[in-house]
Amino acid sequence: MAKPVISFQNVSFRYDENQPWVLKNVSFEIHKNEWVAIIGHNGSGKSTIAKLLNGLLFPQKGEIAINGKPINEETVWDIRKEVGMVFQNPDNQFVGATVQDDVAFGMENRGIPREEMEKRIDETLQAVGMGEYRLTEPHRLSGGQKQRVAIASVLAVSPEVLILDEATAMLDPRGREEIMHTVANLQQSKELALITITHDLHEVVQADRVIVMNEGEIWDEGLPREIFSKKDELQKIGLDVPFITALAAELQKNGIALQREPLYGEELLEDLWTLYSKM
Template sequence: MDPIISLQDVTFTYENAQHPALSEITFQIQPQQWVAIVGLNGSGKSTLSKLINGLLPADSGTIKIAGKVLSEQTVWNIRRDIGIIFQNPDHQFVGATVEDDVAFGLENQNMPRTKMVARVKWALAQVHMTEFAHKAPQTLSGGQKQRVAIAGIIALQPKIIIMDESTSMLDPNGRQDILQIMRNLQQQLGITILSITHDMAEIVQADLIIALKDGKIQKQTTVQELFSDIDSLTNIGLQPPFTSRLQVLLRQAGIPLTTAYQTKQRLADELWQLHLKT
């Protein structure tokens, strides 16, 4: 299967900067993968998303999206394949009502009205916001606003969705709600998700993690491999998850746990099995 996103030796430097924001970035993302882009502030995460969407032109290297090389000639077609959900959904609202806002992108594509109305209803149903269709977006809660922003993106049916710190302003319940919606949509629609995040709940969803540091790729790895190496986590500016820290403390106390990262449930199961053997 051909990758849906491919970067080869991509470098980008901001004007008047002494060092590249990104240097010789190479990776491939397969269709329908959930990929987390992680790293400290200034590591190049947001710059990377802008390069992929064609908002910034690379100094050198090649970017391919859905088989098309990104260039001045292809950028507008490529952007039709990509939707971005931002940190603050207020920055995305343009309509007077929720349904107007979801319809905005479809109107720009000159979609026939009958088809557009059906698509808006479908998108709002996917994020459980049908009953709010005639509400003003500004009257909604933070989690509801983010659902509307997602509906506006999926109405366009892109192949790729970039989540740019899009759950960071939500409380834990709202964050889990949005992540579950995105997981369901990924499975239902076959979307590829690129998640730029510091949030552990978002990272553990990922099939692949790309860790950036000082504009370079530090690691390309899986959740299990990354969370099993606390030193690497700290080095790229991530707080080890509770279960990783607990596993270390339990092993230091002499409990013979596996070294691989465990979810809460798997750790509880292993501890219970060890208890039964004593």
């Protein structure tokens, strides 16, 4: 099996030695071209994982490696060239007077030649549907447009890992759907390791794998369908399930025997059609 892009090995972290551990002996691996969603209630440790991956924090115990290179104070600047992060509020990431200035900023810090910078600015802005806004001032953009530019700025430095830390939380449902459609296409075309930390269950069901955090530990991990089949257990730790999953459960309680645990509306309709066509 190919070596993982991300390796968490027995990682523990706390913000102060007098406080409880935020993460407790956490281990997992993420591979190239894999989309992993990390979910959990507030305070479960999921955003701390994101900050550890980008070298904003360092673990007190255990080891984190990107492409086999441990993250520490000596390697952190090299690691940040490989790990890009998009936060909840894109305003916190803008530094340029125009959209193109902002996308160029990270590349300038890495000494990328001007000709290559121009090429990447064009490519990344086109990729996120913001090519025509190249000379626009960021404060004139909508929330969804700002988030697209923030993603373009990260992609321009060609990371191998893209982390979205509640990056769609401030957007309306249509904006969230558009951003995640863009990100999913980019992840596939660039073969990124994608990590989404989110409360949006629609995003979670699209992932290849789900890691569920609870009180600083990995409570479970698996395919979205496997995770959401544990409806009662998830609700006990303060997590919800997708609407379709909940609706299917109610139908089965009322004697409607479905063929599977549907995650999507199309699956539920197909099962209902198959069931009633036999009646």
